[in-house]
Amino acid sequence: MPKQITKQSKxxxxxxxxxxxxxxxxFVGKGRIELLENIGKFGSITRAAAEMKMSYRQAWQMVEDMNEITASLLVEKILGGKGGGGAKLTVKGEKVIKVFHQIEDxxxxxxRQLAKKIKF
Amino acid sequence: MPKQITKQSKxxxxxxxxxxxxxxxxFVGKGRIELLENIGKFGSITRAAAEMKMSYRQAWQMVEDMNEITASLLVEKILGGKGGGGAKLTVKGEKVIKVFHQIEDxxxxxxRQLAKKIKF
DNA sequence: CTTCGGCATGTTTTTTAAAGCATATCGTAA
DNA sequence: TTACGATATGCTTTAAAAAACATGCCGAAG
Known part of the structure; x- marks a missing residue:
């Protein structure tokens, strides 16, 4: 008996x-989470934005918006000081990143399971 | 004993x-599926586009692209004729719509289950 | 008490995507 | 065989989003 030939579908x-x-x-989305991650990595909105080839203005606005998504801030600003200042992720900020990735995953x-079964 | 007060989280x-x-x-996405549905409903790319306040040009281009997502066409064009022509969904087109909605659902x-558990 | 570099924010410019316009083609019913 | 309205497609214009620019502010360290 020949093996069943099933026309391999797309x-x-x-x-x-x-x-x-x-x-x-x-809200937070993929791009904003990436921004948060870079702020954590570089300690500055300016550098994070530059790294992502995003304008500082836009990055700053996103941070402003995101900072209101929970009761406490996700990003803490540091004004003045020797290096002129900077920004750092709060514990809450780290949490948001982690939760977002978990949901994405x-x-x-x-x-992926659904995609396997697609048959137009 | 007092009921446990849990601070209702956001x-x-x-x-x-x-x-x-x-x-x-x-590819097909939400907008394109909607376009397919309207083509099915109105029998014309022109009318479907107008209904959605989308330019005919864009609608037509989307149809061109979508028509290659399966081996057979999703939309059949009718040239000439009394009304000047029109367009209609093929059986395959209907199928694609149905499958897309199923996956979306x-x-x-x-x-929705994941959202319930979000706790930043 | 000056310096430094990042934060803060309004204004202008550039970029890019969408819409709009113009015109040719098509084929059936009258 | 002419008229009609939708398809087909290049070209121009508009509009929305992003980037770029400019300028003032901040405050610890030297």
Whole structure:
């Protein structure tokens, strides 16, 4: 008995992008989380923005917005001082990053299962 | 004994947007599926586009792209004729719409569960 | 009490995506 | 065989988003 020949059907991938909103419209998404990570890494909004080829203005505005997503700040600003100042992630900031990635990963895993079964 | 008072933590929502890609970069997303639905509803790319306040040009280009996502067309064009022509969904087109919505719904359900547990 | 470099913020410029315009083509029903 | 309205497609214009620019502020360290 010949092996069952099943015409191999086309493969598809699911791409998704998530945003987590609070009830006032403030949110975090992939780009913003990346910004947070870079602020943590470089200790400065200016440098983080430069590194990501993003304008400082936009980066700063994103931080302003994100800082309201929880009761306490995600990013703490440091004004003045020898180096002119800087910015650093708070513990809450780190938490938000971790939770975001966890959710992204869970969804990624789930959507991968769904993608396998796509049959148009 | 007093009831345990748990400080009600802030609620968050997860919004997502998916796109289904084939290996050549052709894809369908929310907007394109909506366009397909309207083409099915109105029998014309022109009317579907107008209804969605989308330029005919863009709608037409989307259809061109989507028509290559499966071996057979999703939208069939009708040239000439009394009304000047039109367009109609193929069976495959209907299928793509159905599958897309199913996947969206599954992800929506899953992400809703995740959102419940968000605790920054 | 001056210096330094990042924060803060309004204003202008550039970029880029979408919309809009113009015109040719098509084929059936009248 | 002519008229009609939708498809087809290049070219121009507009509009929205991002970047760039300019300028003042801040405060610890030297």
């Amino acid at each position: 493969k598809y991938d699911i791409f998704f992008r998530i945003r987590i909103f609070d009830d006032s419209g403030h 869970d969804l990624e895993h789930f959507s | 609620k968050y929502d997860i919004f997502f947007r998916i796109r289904i890609f084939d290996d050549s970069g052709h 599954d992800l929506e359900h899953f992400s």
